[in-house]
Amino acid sequence: MNISPIRNKDDYEAALKEVQSLMSAEWGTAEGDRLDVLAILVEAYETRHFPLEFADPVEAIKFCMDQKGLTPKDLVPMIGALSRVDDVLNGVRPLTLAMIRRLHQGLGIPVESLIQPCRSKTAIAV
Template sequence: MYIKPLRTEDDYRAALREVESLMNAQFGTPEGDRLDVLATLVDAYETRHFVMEFPDPIDAIKFSMEQKSLAPKDLEPMIGRLNRVYEILNGTRQLTLPMIRRLHEELGIPAEVLIRQKRAAA
């Protein structure tokens, strides 16, 4: 089994094509082993070259609200009075640690996302 490091975009694309062709390989077979090694190489390449940043905290809250069909009023137990909720959603007030904890616990938003600073307007 000859496998080489993925150094270029072409190497990466070729590995993806081969991974796709091996997707039905059985575990413990030579094809299954090749799939396992190639998938590991592809994952390492993607980790190095396709870095994903966390979303803006407010965008994450709004996305979670949309997914759960929540209105701003539904955030009152986590954030405070409705005017405070709107201040948070409009970006005029920062999240506090207690708010972050409650949003994480109630909405399941990762705390790592919520503690990030709001992005500066472009």
């Protein structure tokens, strides 16, 4: 198995092409082992060169609401009064630590998304 590190875009594209050709390889075979190693190398390269940006907290909440069929009223136990929910969803009020914890526990939104600065509007700390 002659595999080399992925150091640049050309190496990356060649590795992706080879991974694609090995996708039907069976586990435990030489081709399957090659696929496993290449996938690890590709993932490491992508993590280093294409870091994922976390979603805007308000957009993450709205997406979750849409997916679960929730209304702003459903967020009252996690955020507070309906007026506060509206302020958060409109980017007027930032999330507090307690809100972040409750939203994470109640809706399963990653904490990493909820702690990001709101990009949709400038939230004023109150």
